[in-house]
Amino acid sequence: MAKFTVLVADDDQDIRDGIEIYLKNEGYDVLKAADGKEALELLEANDVHLLILDIMMPNMDGITATFKIREVRNIPIIMLSAKAEDSDKIHGLSVGADDYVTKPFHPMELMARVKSQLRRYIQFGTYDGQKKIEVDGLVLDEEAKEITVEGDVVKLTPIEYKITELLMKNAGRVFSINEIYERVWNEAAYNAENIVAVHIRKIREKIEADPKNPRYVKVVWGIGYKIEK
Amino acid sequence: MAKFTVLVADDDQDIRDGIEIYLKNEGYDVLKAADGKEALELLEANDVHLLILDIMMPNMDGITATFKIREVRNIPIIMLSAKAEDSDKIHGLSVGADDYVTKPFHPMELMARVKSQLRRYIQFGTYDGQKKIEVDGLVLDEEAKEITVEGDVVKLTPIEYKITELLMKNAGRVFSINEIYERVWNEAAYNAENIVAVHIRKIREKIEADPKNPRYVKVVWGIGYKIEK
DNA sequence: GACTATCTTAAGACTTTCTTCATAATTACA
DNA sequence: TGTAATTATGAAGAAAGTCTTAAGATAGTC
Incomplete structure (x- = not known):
C-alpha cells in the first residue's frame, strides 16, 4: 500500500x-x-x-x-x-x-x-455525506444530534445521546459497562456499574414503548448492553 | 484469553x-x-x-x-x-x-x-471487521458475544460462553477439566471436576439437539472435553 | 443568586447465574 | 461381570449482576 x-x-x-x-x-x-x-x-x-x-x-x-x-x-x-x-x-x-x-x-x-x-x-473515493443511521424504527441523525422512534423525535440529554450513538453505530456489538463508560465519559472506568445503569434506564424510558421488555437496548447478562442490528 | x-x-x-x-x-x-x-x-x-x-x-x-x-x-x-x-x-x-x-x-x-x-x-490495534468462528453448524460471533446453532441464536451465560469459546477457538484439541477451569476462571483448579461438568451440561442442553449424544461438545474419557474440528 | 436541567450517588429490590452436594449413570479394565 | 474411576444430572442456596427509586450535587441560564 x-x-x-x-x-x-x-x-x-x-x-x-x-x-x-x-x-x-x-x-x-x-x-x-x-x-x-x-x-x-x-x-x-x-x-x-x-x-x-x-x-x-x-x-x-x-x-x-x-x-x-x-x-x-x-x-x-x-x-x-x-x-x-x-x-x-x-x-x-x-x-x-x-x-x-x-x-x-x-x-x-x-x-x-x-x-x-x-x-x-x-x-x-470521496467523503459521503450520509449522516443518518437506522436500526429497526430507531433513527439517529448525526447532524441534528437527534433521535427519532418510529418518526417521533425523542429528546435525549448529551450523555444519553452519546450512549445511544455508541450502541447504534456499533449495532450488534455488545459493550461492557466499563467500555460504555470509557467511550462516553472518556476516562477510566471505576465503579461505573450504577451510573451507566441509571442512564440506560433513562434512555429506555424515552425510546422504549415498554421499558421492562426493551426492543432496542438489550442487556446481555454478565457482559453488557447492545442494540440489535 | x-x-x-x-x-x-x-x-x-x-x-x-x-x-x-x-x-x-x-x-x-x-x-x-x-x-x-x-x-x-x-x-x-x-x-x-x-x-x-x-x-x-x-x-x-x-x-x-x-x-x-x-x-x-x-x-x-x-x-x-x-x-x-x-x-x-x-x-x-x-x-x-x-x-x-x-x-x-x-x-x-x-x-x-x-x-x-x-x-x-x-x-x-487488532480490529479488522467481523470476527466469527464456525465449526460444523455452530457459529461464534465475538462482537455480539453470541452463539448460533444452525442459524438459531442460543443464549449462553458468561461462563458458558467462555467455555464454548475456548473449545471452538481450539477445535479438535482436548482440554482437561483443570485446564478449562484455569483458562476460564483464571485461577488454580481445585475440585473443579463437578463445577465444570455442570456447566458443560448446561451448554449441551442449550446447543445440542440431543444432549445424551452430543454432536459438538464431546467427552474424551479420562482426559477432558473437546469440540471436533 | 435563584431556577432548571442534568448528572451522580446510594440503597434496596429483583433477576439471573454460579456453586455445591447428593446421587445416578457410564466407561474402562481386571 | 464386578468394581473403581469418571462423568452426568437435579435441585437448592449463595453469589453476582441488573433495575429502580429517590435524593443530593453540579452546571448552565436568566
Whole structure:
C-alpha cells in the first residue's frame, strides 16, 4: 500500500510532535503546521491525504480553515477540540469535518480514527455525506444530534445521546459497562456499574414503548448492553 | 484469553512489589525494572503489552524512556509521579504517555486504568471487521458475544460462553477439566471436576439437539472435553 | 443568586447465574 | 461381570449482576 501523508495542524508543539510520533509508528508520512494559514499553504504544495486540525489556532482557526479547504478538496478532516469548550457548540460548528476528537484524547484512539477515515476515503473515493443511521424504527441523525422512534423525535440529554450513538453505530456489538463508560465519559472506568445503569434506564424510558421488555437496548447478562442490528 | 504482560518500572522496590501483587491478582504476567534503562532492555527482550513507568528514576527517567520507546512502539504507557501539578500531567501525556496517575494512588484505580488501556490497545490495534468462528453448524460471533446453532441464536451465560469459546477457538484439541477451569476462571483448579461438568451440561442442553449424544461438545474419557474440528 | 436541567450517588429490590452436594449413570479394565 | 474411576444430572442456596427509586450535587441560564 502506498504511503499516506497526514497533515497535523495545532499551535501546541508538544501535541504536534506527539501525534507525529504515533503517526510515523503507524507508517504515515507527516507534515506539521502551527496555524490554519500554514496548513492551507502546505496543503496546496503537497499531496496530503488526511488532515488533523485543531480548532483553536492563531491566524486562522480550524473551522474557517475547514470551510476554505472544502471549497477545493474533499479529503478527510479530523478536528481536535479541548474538552473545556462547549462540545455541543463545537459539534454544531464543525460541520464539514468528518470526525472530531476532544482533548485530552488517547493517541491510539486518534490513530484508529485516522485509519478508519483513510479506509473510507480510499473505498468511496470521496467523503459521503450520509449522516443518518437506522436500526429497526430507531433513527439517529448525526447532524441534528437527534433521535427519532418510529418518526417521533425523542429528546435525549448529551450523555444519553452519546450512549445511544455508541450502541447504534456499533449495532450488534455488545459493550461492557466499563467500555460504555470509557467511550462516553472518556476516562477510566471505576465503579461505573450504577451510573451507566441509571442512564440506560433513562434512555429506555424515552425510546422504549415498554421499558421492562426493551426492543432496542438489550442487556446481555454478565457482559453488557447492545442494540440489535 | 491470552495473558497480558505488564512491565513495571519504578526505583522503589516496595511500590514495584505492591503493584505486582495487584497485577498478578488480576491475572497479568509481570516484569519489573528498577530504572528506565533496565525497562528498555526488558521491553526489547520480552513481549510486553503495557508499561507502568515512574517518572523519577535513576539512570534514565520515565519521560526520556517514553521518548525512546515511542520511536519504536505504540504500546500503552501509564506514568506514575509524585507530583500532582497539572503542568506535569499535560507534559507527561503530550510526550506520549497514554495515562497518568499521581502518587499516592489507590491500587484498584491503577488496575482500572491498566484494564482500560489494554482494552483500547486491543480494540484499536487488532480490529479488522467481523470476527466469527464456525465449526460444523455452530457459529461464534465475538462482537455480539453470541452463539448460533444452525442459524438459531442460543443464549449462553458468561461462563458458558467462555467455555464454548475456548473449545471452538481450539477445535479438535482436548482440554482437561483443570485446564478449562484455569483458562476460564483464571485461577488454580481445585475440585473443579463437578463445577465444570455442570456447566458443560448446561451448554449441551442449550446447543445440542440431543444432549445424551452430543454432536459438538464431546467427552474424551479420562482426559477432558473437546469440540471436533 | 435563584431556577432548571442534568448528572451522580446510594440503597434496596429483583433477576439471573454460579456453586455445591447428593446421587445416578457410564466407561474402562481386571 | 464386578468394581473403581469418571462423568452426568437435579435441585437448592449463595453469589453476582441488573433495575429502580429517590435524593443530593453540579452546571448552565436568566
